Amino acid sequence: MNHAEKAERFIADKQRTAWHDETLWFIRSKRDTAAQKLPEWEQLRNWASDIKAHTLSRLDVYLEEFERNAIANGIIVHWAKDGEEHNQIIEKILKDNQCKRLVKSKSMLTEECHLNAHLKTVGIEVIDTDLGERIVQLRDEPPSHIVLPAIHLKKKDVSDVFTEKLGATPGNEDPEYLTRLARKSLREEFLQSEVAITGVNFAIAETGGIVICTNEGNADMGVNNARVHIACMGIEKLLPKKEHLGVFIRLLTRSATGQPITIYTSHYRKPKPGKEMHLVIVDNGRTRQLASDDFRSSLKCIRCAACFNTCPVYRRSGGHSYDAVVAGPIGSILSPNYDPKKHADLPFASTLCGSCSNVCPVKIDIHDQLWKWRQTLTQQGYTPASKTLMMRVMAFMLGHRGAYAIAGKIGRWTLRQFPQLIRNRWNPWYRQREMPDAPKESFQEWFKKHQKI
Amino acid sequence: MMVTTCSFGKFGLVKKILQVKIALFIPCYIDQFYPDVAKATYFLLKKLGLSVDVPSGQTCCGQPMANSGYNHLSASCNKHFTGIFQGYDFIVSPSASCVLHIREHLSSDNYPDQAESIRKQTFELTEFMTDILKVDQLNARFPHRVGIHQGCHGLRGLHLAGMSETMLPPFSKPEQLLHLVSGIEICYPERIDECCGFGGSFCVFEEAVSVSMGESRISEHEKNQVEFITSNDMSCLMHLEGILKRKKSPVRVKHIAEILNQE
Numbered sequence: 001m002n003h004a005e006k007a008e009r010f011i012a013d014k015q016r017t018a019w020h021d022e023t024l025w026f027i028r029s030k031r032d033t034a035a036q037k038l039p040e041w042e043q044l045r046n047w048a049s050d051i052k053a054h055t056l057s058r059l060d061v062y063l064e065e066f067e068r069n070a071i072a073n074g075i076i077v078h079w080a081k082d083g084e085e086h087n088q089i090i091e092k093i094l095k096d097n098q099c100k101r102l103v104k105s106k107s108m109l110t111e112e113c114h115l116n117a118h119l120k121t122v123g124i125e126v127i128d129t130d131l132g133e134r135i136v137q138l139r140d141e142p143p144s145h146i147v148l149p150a151i152h153l154k155k156k157d158v159s160d161v162f163t164e165k166l167g168a169t170p171g172n173e174d175p176e177y178l179t180r181l182a183r184k185s186l187r188e189e190f191l192q193s194e195v196a197i198t199g200v201n202f203a204i205a206e207t208g209g210i211v212i213c214t215n216e217g218n219a220d221m222g223v224n225n226a227r228v229h230i231a232c233m234g235i236e237k238l239l240p241k242k243e244h245l246g247v248f249i250r251l252l253t254r255s256a257t258g259q260p261i262t263i264y265t266s267h268y269r270k271p272k273p274g275k276e277m278h279l280v281i282v283d284n285g286r287t288r289q290l291a292s293d294d295f296r297s298s299l300k301c302i303r304c305a306a307c308f309n310t311c312p313v314y315r316r317s318g319g320h321s322y323d324a325v326v327a328g329p330i331g332s333i334l335s336p337n338y339d340p341k342k343h344a345d346l347p348f349a350s351t352l353c354g355s356c357s358n359v360c361p362v363k364i365d366i367h368d369q370l371w372k373w374r375q376t377l378t379q380q381g382y383t384p385a386s387k388t389l390m391m392r393v394m395a396f397m398l399g400h401r402g403a404y405a406i407a408g409k410i411g412r413w414t415l416r417q418f419p420q421l422i423r424n425r426w427n428p429w430y431r432q433r434e435m436p437d438a439p440k441e442s443f444q445e446w447f448k449k450h451q452k453i
Numbered sequence: 454m455m456v457t458t459c460s461f462g463k464f465g466l467v468k469k470i471l472q473v474k475i476a477l478f479i480p481c482y483i484d485q486f487y488p489d490v491a492k493a494t495y496f497l498l499k500k501l502g503l504s505v506d507v508p509s510g511q512t513c514c515g516q517p518m519a520n521s522g523y524n525h526l527s528a529s530c531n532k533h534f535t536g537i538f539q540g541y542d543f544i545v546s547p548s549a550s551c552v553l554h555i556r557e558h559l560s561s562d563n564y565p566d567q568a569e570s571i572r573k574q575t576f577e578l579t580e581f582m583t584d585i586l587k588v589d590q591l592n593a594r595f596p597h598r599v600g601i602h603q604g605c606h607g608l609r610g611l612h613l614a615g616m617s618e619t620m621l622p623p624f625s626k627p628e629q630l631l632h633l634v635s636g637i638e639i640c641y642p643e644r645i646d647e648c649c650g651f652g653g654s655f656c657v658f659e660e661a662v663s664v665s666m667g668e669s670r671i672s673e674h675e676k677n678q679v680e681f682i683t684s685n686d687m688s689c690l691m692h693l694e695g696i697l698k699r700k701k702s703p704v705r706v707k708h709i710a711e712i713l714n715q716e
Contacts, residue, residue, distance in 0.1 A: 042621065313659070396529070432660070
């Protein structure tokens with residue numbers, strides 16, 4: 001099933017779609033309010049965009065500087081060229097530490113590498129500790145949003161899965177009750193876990209340290225209880241200097257949820273005495289994106305999901321309709337790089353309205369890249385043959401004035417004389433919309449007769 | 454510079470523009486399905502004292518192919534367009550979306566230089582009126598309650614108005630012109646600039662989402678009890694009109710040119 005078919009299924013539940021749309025719109029509105037309070041908002045976006053562009057332009061230099069400083073700090077640095085290598089590195093660290101069960105805070109990179117599924121095959125269980133991620137993990141489904149992983153679910157859904165998996169009282173949908181229950185079960189996991197995996201929001205070349213932003217403190221709870229900390233990051237997470245952080249910290253959460261800052265913004269620079277800290281730095285297709293003039297700037301993304309919340313298509317189709325690790329507009333320009341065949345539908349799941357580019361705190365030209373992906377995927381043959389044929393006919397007709405005039409005349413005549421040929425259920429326009437009236441005379445036909453007016 | 458040759462009468466209307474050649478580009482679907490919008494645009498420009506050519510044989514800007522991922526198939530369309538519209542000082546069109554496509558993507562191997570100048574010389578009707586003609590008075594009357602639909606390509610592409618996402622001072626070229634119309638009552642939907650869901654071929658390939666988006670826009674306009682929804686883009690209005698008619702709503706659509714030309 002492609003995005004359109006999955007979206008149609010999602011929309012079939014009109015009430016839930018309306019609720020999903022309004023919930024995310026509410027977050028977009030909170031983002032607006034937060035941004036309005038900073039007179040320098042647009043300047044911050046320019047700076048963030050420029051700092052990221054600069055960093056990407058000499059990523060090799062900054063990565064080496066970062067590695068040098070991280071090693072000097074006592075961090076063990078690993079390099080992974082793809083998801084498989086990333087998973088193997090982590091598997092080895094876990095086996096070296098005889099770890100069978102561990103906690104992990106939110107990391108879209110580990111989702112991208114399918115780490116949990118891989119570790120399961122070797123008998124290691126990962127407990128996601130972000131509340132939203134834990135909920136979808138218990139339901140055995142992927143996150144539908146990168147910041148709000150369970151945003152597609154309502155209180156009842158959470159209550160149902162907690163009843164089944166955590167022994168909640170059936171029918172108790174009180175959010176406080178459910179949260180306390182999740183907290184209690186997660187606390188036990190934190191206490192027993194020897195290893196904690198986290199993601200990385202920012203890595204600082206100058207200091208060799210990393211920054212992790214969470215609202216729940218779950219990354220810190222894991223790291224501070226465990227003996228081994230494994231942080232996983234894509235090569236694009238780098239910032240040259242610590243002083244650049246201020247720009248991004250101010251933008252990140254305001255864009256994401258409308259908060260001025262995440263509840264926890266934690267800086268990790270070296271392991272505590274007697275503990276280990278590993279850093280897995282992953283490429284997994286990013287250098288391919290870096291080499292592309294058209295798509296390079298997608299690597300500026302700081303995963304705030306503002307583009308999700310503003311996207312009218314995302315809000316009405318839900319994250320799972322994208323069938324990608326990262327959904328929404330940014331996912332639609334990142335995913336085809338990993339698997340163009342599987343994700344060829346995503347750049348078309350947009351009206352190119354441009355709202356995504358406008359909210360993006362690092363000014364990625366998302367909608368322009370959607371347009372460019374459409375061209376790239378079409379030329380690589382990933383669009384249906386029927387569509388190509390239709391476009392060829394249309395291109396011929398619109399490129400020749402005679403063909404255009406005749407086709408227009410016949411089309412309008414048919415619509416007037418035999419409306420049922422066009423007004424039928426096989427015409428996707430007509431399913432829920434009336435056709436426009438077909439006038440007897442086109443403007444150009446009229447103009448020929450009335451030139452002298 | 455052509456603009457300096459404009460002279461303005463005491464009513465703020467352009468009396469004459471010397472030696473300036475203006476062409477009207479009527480996009481294919483307006484030509485075929487909404488000739489009244491084309492006529493309104495033509496008469497509006499005449500009312501402003503301009504002499505306007507309607508180059509014969511014009512078809513399409515190429516956007517339908519390009520936005521569907523088939524820009525590489527639009528060569529003959531682009532060649533045809535560039536051939537027809539070369540040599541004009543201004544090309545004016547009542548469709549923000551088509552103008553944006555021309556500005557961003559028109560190219561032609563046969564006439565590369567001409568395509569390059571056409572990209573710079575093509576204007577959407579309302580921006581032509583506010584930025585080039587600097588219209589500040591208009592003989593128009595439309596005593597109705599009208600909801601403004603801000604089409605995305607005009608808004609976020611051509612910057613015809615301030616955008617809700619950016620923290621920049623507000624303005625609106627279309628609204629500025631609508632305020633010159635006597636008797637009109639203007640209102641905006643709650644989500645002031647959300648997309649209507651038309652999106653070119655998106656409207657058929659993603660039919661469910663497209664209609665759902667259109668229904669949201671309509672329900673917000675209906676809450677405002679508007680009689681008409683207007684826009685710079687007839688394509689958005691065609692989509693909204695289709696939904697309005699299906700649900701037998703009393704709300705009608707009217708292109709901004711029809712309102713500005715109404716006396």
